[in-house]
Amino acid sequence: DAGITQSPRYKITETGRQVTLMCHQTWSHSYMFWYRQDLGHGLRLIYYSAAADITDKGEVPDGYVVSRSKTENFPLTLESATRSQTSVYFCASSERTGLLAQHFGDGTRLSIL
């Protein structure tokens, strides 16, 4: 089924560990985004990518790393996880940024102990 897929859906890890969240889309959308959603803050943009090999910071990029070697994949890595990074992470994609809506994956619920 075409769409946007995130994995894993749930992850528990410990502080200091490296964690990678995966995002894969089959629409061939140029733009991909990573958000985190926390109570009291809503959805906040971490990083986004306009095309393969083009990435840029969002509102809350510290502690995260992204890459985009292929159009369809946009992994998000927490290099040394901290408790403050416990959150629900959503990946989204869009054919064009700005004018067209973004479509979201099912999310990854990440808990850092």
Next chain:
Amino acid sequence: QKEVEQNSGPLSVPEGAIASLNCTYSDRVSQSFFWYRQYSGKSPELIMSIYSNGDKEDGRFTAQLNKASQYVSLLIRDSQPSDSATYLCAVTGANSKLTFGKGITLSVRP
């Protein structure tokens, strides 16, 4: 800091009533406006987009945009219990980035 503000909730309406959800934004050059619905534990789902002043209707949903007053609203007619969810307003600013409001939780009482 560009902001998107949604009226405080939660909002509770009886089944069959009209639910009115409001959103204001601070970036005067915003171009695109979206309403997303998010059920508990699920991802945001696009329900309406609007780009020009006026009303846009889609079934029981009507989005209203007033760029001069910098607000966008969502009306849900004949509200159903299945409409109970959190509604997120999202606005695209001059930098082409989407900014989300914190959302308002709607509860439709049977």
